[in-house]
Amino acid sequence: MREFLEHGLNQNRRKFLSKVSLGIGGIALGSLMVPGMFSGNEDDLFNNVVPHFAPKAKRIIYLFQNGAPSQLDLFDYKPTLQKMHGEDLPASIRNGQRLTGMTANQAKFPLAGTKFNFAQHGQTGAWFTEAMPHLASMADDMCFIRSLYTEAINHDPALTFFQTGAQVGNRPSMGSWISYGLGSENKNLPAFCVLLSKGKGNGQGVYSKLWNNGFLDSIHQGVQFSSGEEPVKYLTDPEFIKRADKRLMLDELSALNDAAYKNIGDPEIVTKIQQYELAYRMQMAVPELTSLQNEPESIIKMYGPECLVPGTYAANCLLARKLSENGVRFVQLYHQGWDTHGNLPREIEGQCRDVDQSSAALIKDLKQRGLLDETLVIWGGEFGRTNYCQGALSKDNYGRDHHPRCFTIWMAGGGVKPGVFGETDEFGYNITKMPVHVHDFQATVLHLMGVDHERFTYKHQGRRYKLTDIAGNVVHDIIS
Numbered sequence: 218m219r220e221f222l223e224h225g226l227n228q229n230r231r232k233f234l235s236k237v238s239l240g241i242g243g244i245a246l247g248s249l250m251v252p253g254m255f256s257g258n259e260d261d262l263f264n265n266v267v268p269h270f271a272p273k274a275k276r277i278i279y280l281f282q283n284g285a286p287s288q289l290d291l292f293d294y295k296p297t298l299q300k301m302h303g304e305d306l307p308a309s310i311r312n313g314q315r316l317t318g319m320t321a322n323q324a325k326f327p328l329a330g331t332k333f334n335f336a337q338h339g340q341t342g343a344w345f346t347e348a349m350p351h352l353a354s355m356a357d358d359m360c361f362i363r364s365l366y367t368e369a370i371n372h373d374p375a376l377t378f379f380q381t382g383a384q385v386g387n388r389p390s391m392g393s394w395i396s397y398g399l400g401s402e403n404k405n406l407p408a409f410c411v412l413l414s415k416g417k418g419n420g421q422g423v424y425s426k427l428w429n430n431g432f433l434d435s436i437h438q439g440v441q442f443s444s445g446e447e448p449v450k451y452l453t454d455p456e457f458i459k460r461a462d463k464r465l466m467l468d469e470l471s472a473l474n475d476a477a478y479k480n481i482g483d484p485e486i487v488t489k490i491q492q493y494e495l496a497y498r499m500q501m502a503v504p505e506l507t508s509l510q511n512e513p514e515s516i517i518k519m520y521g522p523e524c525l526v527p528g529t530y531a532a533n534c535l536l537a538r539k540l541s542e543n544g545v546r547f548v549q550l551y552h553q554g555w556d557t558h559g560n561l562p563r564e565i566e567g568q569c570r571d572v573d574q575s576s577a578a579l580i581k582d583l584k585q586r587g588l589l590d591e592t593l594v595i596w597g598g599e600f601g602r603t604n605y606c607q608g609a610l611s612k613d614n615y616g617r618d619h620h621p622r623c624f625t626i627w628m629a630g631g632g633v634k635p636g637v638f639g640e641t642d643e644f645g646y647n648i649t650k651m652p653v654h655v656h657d658f659q660a661t662v663l664h665l666m667g668v669d670h671e672r673f674t675y676k677h678q679g680r681r682y683k684l685t686d687i688a689g690n691v692v693h694d695i696i697s
Contacts, residue, residue, distance in 0.1 A: 267398040268667025273632020273696065274593040275402070276541045277395065277662070278548045280534070280576060281595075282568075283376065284421045284555030287602035287617050288625035289645050290331045290565055293363050294344040297643040298604055299330035306605045310646050317370055319558065319607060320618045326605035328644070329615040332562040341636045348569035351577035357635050358580055358589070360628045360695055364639025364648045367600055367621045367655045372421045372556070375599035375621065378655055380427045380549075382684045389431035389675075391659065392547035394684045396437040397675070398668055403544030405498040406506070410545050411439040412533040416554025416571045418564035423551045432677040434488045439549060442536065444528025448507045506539055519578040523571075531575035538582050541592055555598055558607050559616035580629050593631025593665055600624055604645045623648045626658075632665045634697045653692055660689035665696065 289295060306326040320326070333346040339356030352359070369375035374384035381388040389397070396408035411428045428439030442448045478486045509517070509525065516535070517524060523531040530552050537548040552572060557564050576596060583589040601624025602617035623641045640650035660670040663684065670689055674681040683689075 267673060269669040269672060270667055272667030273591075273665045274630070275591045275666075276544075276546055276548075277392075277593045277595065277631070277666070278537045278541055278579065279391075279550065279595045280537075280572075280579075281379075281549065281551050282555050282572070282598040283423055283551050283553045284372070284419065284557075285375075285598040285600050285602060285619060285624070286555045286568070287557060287561065287565060288363070288623075289602060289604060289617070290333055290561065291346050291349065291569075292344060292361060292625045292627070293641060293645055294331075294335040295604070295641075295643060295645045298328050298645065301328045302330035303327050303610060306644070306646070310642070310644050314622065315370060317619050320603070320605075323607075326603075327610040328604055329606040329610055329617065332613065332615075339635075343637050346569070348566055349573045351574045355577050355580050355629070358584065358629050360633040360635055361625060361637045362627070362639050362653050362658075362692075362695065363623070363625045363637065363641055364651050365597070365601075365624050365626055365653050365655070365658060366648060369600065370619055370621050372599060372619075375619075376421075376423075376427065379599050381429075381431070382656065382659060382686055386426045387429070387431055388682070389433045389437065389684070390428050390439065390549075391662070391684060392428060392439050392549050393430045393433050393437040394663075394673070395547045395666065395668075397433050398673060399546055399666065401544055401546055406503075406540070406543060406545050407440040408546040409437065409439040410540050410548050411441045412536060412548065412550045413441070413443075414528060414530040414533050414550070414552045414571075416530070416552055417567035418554035419556040419558065420553035421556050423553060427551070428549060432682070433675065434484065436488045436491045439547075442507075444532075449503055506543060507536065509535070516582065519581060521574045521578070524575065530571045531578075534575040534579045535582075538579055541583075542586065542588060557602065557616055558618065560614060561616050562614060583630060589630035591631065593633070593662065594629040595626065595662070596628070597626025598624070620646075622646060628695075632697055633695050636695075638692075638695050651692075651694065654688065656685040656689035657692055660685050661692045661695065664691045 289298065304327065306328055311326070331346070333348055335344050335346055336353070337343065338345050338353040341356055343356045343359065343361055345353035345356065367375055367378060369378050369384055377386060378384045380390045382391075392409035399408070401408035409428065413423060425441070428441070430438035440449060447453055474486050474489065512535070520531050520535050523529040524535045526532055530550075533550050537550055540548050554564070554568050554571070580589065580594060583592050583594070600619055600621040603620045606615040607618040608616060623646070638651055639648065639653060641647065642649050663670045663673065670683060670685045674683050676682075
């Protein structure tokens with residue numbers, strides 16, 4: 218492929234296409250083989266031939282916990298907070314750092330120790346809350362980064378930053394970048410799929426801009442699966458349309474679009490044809506994929522009874538495994554309900570019941586199928602939670618505000634080392650070892666997929682864009 222491109226790049230795009238394709242079908246094939254072919258930038262053909270090197274992972278399942286889970290009540294145990302419960306946070310620790318409007322006017326910042334018991338698990342000695350016993354049993358398969366940080370202090374920009382590399386909208390999401398660079402392993406399914414679920418806690422909104430293709434071709438937008446009778450909206454044909462008739466219609470439509478492309482040269486015409494053809498193939502693939510008839514009772518028991526209820530977190534974890542197993546490059550799951558500004562102990566218990574068993578089951582399921590080594594599982598939110606209480610602190614109740622200075626995510630499989638990386642101070646307020654910025658995290662995820670984030674670019678309106686913008690360093694310490 219490399220020699221072919223080096224020879225072909227001495228010619229312009231029109232000559233190149235005339236040699237490798239015959240009509241719209243060949244053009245579509247060429248766009249899948251060579252990302253950037255239709256971007257209008259000749260040198261994109263070199264920059265974006267990916268993977269750039271041997272990947273550790275082939276696929277990603279990203280379990281995004283929307284609303285920001287409290288690291289201090291889940292994974293980053295701080296005995297000092299237990300001892301100083303109710304005392305004011307020392308000013309020297311906060312050091313005048315930016316606060317949200319919800320706590321900026323508080324006269325005091327009473328430290329809140331967690332209400333949950335903690336214990337260390339596995340050979341790595343990772344700390345787990347008692348509310349996550351199933352995940353604790355998987356400690357030696359999990360890689361914890363306790364030292365993640367971000368600049369964004371409110372949900373929407375922080376969430377958008379994690380998913381797109383920018384705090385503003387209209388940028389391609391991480392899944393869209395992966396789709397653009399690597400495509401799908403299954404021609405009958407999209408490269409990027411999105412699953413949504415709601416927990417019992419206080420929820421934050423999830424918007425389609427988070428799985429948007431931005432300035433990339435629209436074929437790279439995430440395809441959302443729903444919990445209704447029709448998993449993918451508008452995929453099913455009316456009863457009076459036969460499959461042979463649908464095939465004939467698409468062939469005629471392809472011929473019309475082929476003529477339009479020759480006259481206009483708009484690459485979006487190619488994208489539309491790809492979308493029509495993909496939808497046609499998905500009509501056969503999706504119903505079989507979303508059915509649980511072939512799943513043994515042992516798998517249902519592993520994920521828990523809620524996996525039989527479409528739209529639940531457990532059902533989406535099982536569907537994520539099925540999508541990934543069938544060649545979907547990037548599965549994005551959003552679970553709402555982690556915005557614990559008040560009544561944290563009760564709300565976080567409910568959230569843990571939602572996600573603990575099925576998150577652990579996903580790791581076990583992938584592992585027993587021999588897929589964990591090539592599948593990167595990511596779990597985490599958009600920022601962390603403060604060590605001090607938002608509002609009044611009572612004996613049995615507290616809430617925590619947004620905290621972008623340090624928080625925890627975990628990963629499993631896909632070439633990451635099990636263990637605990639990074640440290641925070643005894644108050645859980647500042648990072649003391651191995652800080653990892655959001656762009657560093659994104660660069661590392663791309664690296665695990667065989668992509669050099671510095672070289673993986675797209676030229677739009679005269680500027681070269683990357684998922685990591687102008688920053689990002691690969692965190693080699695966590696890579697096996």
